[in-house]
Amino acid sequence: MEAISAAKPIIKVAAICGSLRKGSYNRGLLRAASQICQESISGMQIEYIDISPLPMLDTDLEVGGKFPPVVEAFRQKILEADSIIFASPEYNYSVTAPLKNAVDWASRPPNVWADKPAAIISAGGGFGGSRSHYHLRQIGVFLDLHFINKPEFYLNAFQPPAKFDSDGNLIDESAKEKLKQVLLSLQAFTLRLQGKN
Template identity: 75%
Template sequence: MESIKVAALCGSVRQASYNRGLIRSAIEITKGSIAGVEIEDVDITALPMLNTDLEGGGRFPPVVEAFRQKILEADSILFASPEYNYSVSAPLKNAMDWASRPPNVWADKAAAIISASGGSGGSRSQYHLRQIGVFLDLHFINKPELFIDAHHPPGKFDKNGDLIDAETKERLKQVLLSLQTFTLRLQGRSKLKN
């Protein structure tokens, strides 16, 4: 089985956020039922706000260098994007901007977006993220999409932000399988070794 490394980024910095819970669930799903997918939850909370004065001699602050290296080494990206004021969160946009500084380490990677938010479930943030991805040369899967209204009906997440709804877990699994297939196709590999 061909293997892929996925860097997962949560746009919310709260530990009990529903989007962070989606990443925890994605990791659990891949360990239990999807061979060949390794997801790393890449923390973006320590990144300073983008400031090119912090760059010097082609180098970035150590925490930014470490983050950029994780993105560079990943085969694909899984974004868990809450919706703030009809768009992506500031921490997520900041992380995307840091990794886009020359050389752009997002380039030519497969990506997927999952969202849990109120009302629209984060759909507007996902579409903004896709627009940003055009400039960054990210290639998003188109289907399936996963937007979760985290509040209606209640009971999809527990008090710690962990996903507990079986139907939503199955939908998340389908996103991960699609990301795996698309990543391998984009890299010219197939799911099964010949």
């Protein structure tokens, strides 16, 4: 007997954190996002992509049309992903140097960001990293990244009550629910762009 409805296709999400710090709250957001997908969002898998091994962008490292192996591996991960989630901390009102470096490497011809749906989340002080979102969105215009517009997610990590534990894990239940809504929006947008809903 045929199934009444087909299961949702698996969406592969590449997760990129703009902070290299081990205890980064933004990396904690990505761990929470992965856990939420495993527990309560079917058809969506998040893979954390480490950008710390990437060298600083230097086109002299491109030899014979090839990139350094670590860059090639990173670019391949982005190419294979259905969508992207950026955890983008705010440094000096903008995106971090490691994140911009990763974005630039993957934009080298051929641009592997093109036509990918994407979402941005952030945690920090003050405005919770929100100003980094707008710079990343500007960059995304040139790269043909398609960001979801809503919901936006930026979390003041230092305003009581505690949002993270001592290991940088997200413990705030309301923040987890907001993060889940971002993931559901990214899932729906990805399926729509793929013509699957």
